[in-house]
Amino acid sequence: MTKQASVQTDNHDSDRAQQRGSEWLATAGLRPTRQRVALASLLVGDGEHRHVTAESLYAAVHDNGERVSLATVYNTLRAFCEVGLMHEITVDGTKSYFDTNTHDHPHFFWEDSGTLTDAPSEELEIVRIPKAPDGAEIASVDVVIRLRRK
Ligand SMILES: [Zn+2]
Numbered sequence: 001m002t003k004q005a006s007v008q009t010d011n012h013d014s015d016r017a018q019q020r021g022s023e024w025l026a027t028a029g030l031r032p033t034r035q036r037v038a039l040a041s042l043l044v045g046d047g048e049h050r051h052v053t054a055e056s057l058y059a060a061v062h063d064n065g066e067r068v069s070l071a072t073v074y075n076t077l078r079a080f081c082e083v084g085l086m087h088e089i090t091v092d093g094t095k096s097y098f099d100t101n102t103h104d105h106p107h108f109f110w111e112d113s114g115t116l117t118d119a120p121s122e123e124l125e126i127v128r129i130p131k132a133p134d135g136a137e138i139a140s141v142d143v144v145i146r147l148r149r150k
Contacts, residue, residue: 020041020046035066049101
């Protein structure tokens with residue numbers, strides 16, 4: 001199950017979330033700076049996977065009273081991707097979503113709300129894909145299924 005980044009209010013939950021966030025950073029050898037821990041605890045603090053945009057995470061971290069610029073949030077998300085903690089999914093070639101679930105899986109993109117959620121992997125079957133052109137290899141295949149409400 002995935003949820004949008006939500007605000008941690010309870011102190012006990014908050015300590016636990018920060019601990020989870022620090023441990024998550026440690027798995028990638030990242031130093032647990034205060035800003036990184038603040039962002040990490042929002043991303044993985046409750047043990048659930050999340051899809052965020054830099055903007056949605058920025059809003060969530062501000063609700064928690066942390067002073068972090070949008071550029072820092074964006075750069076931190078990029079750094080989390082570089083060390084393999086997160087996976088970036090681009091929709092429309094411009095909008096970036098960041099996923100804490102780094103295993104290959106398809107996504108639903110909800111056109112009305114602009115949100116990204118996981119689609120069931122077991123129902124996806126890719127039979128054949130075009131060969132990469134000469135001099136290139138396929139780095140990854142992102143499956144984004146766009147949804148429109150009926
Ligand atoms: Zn996902």
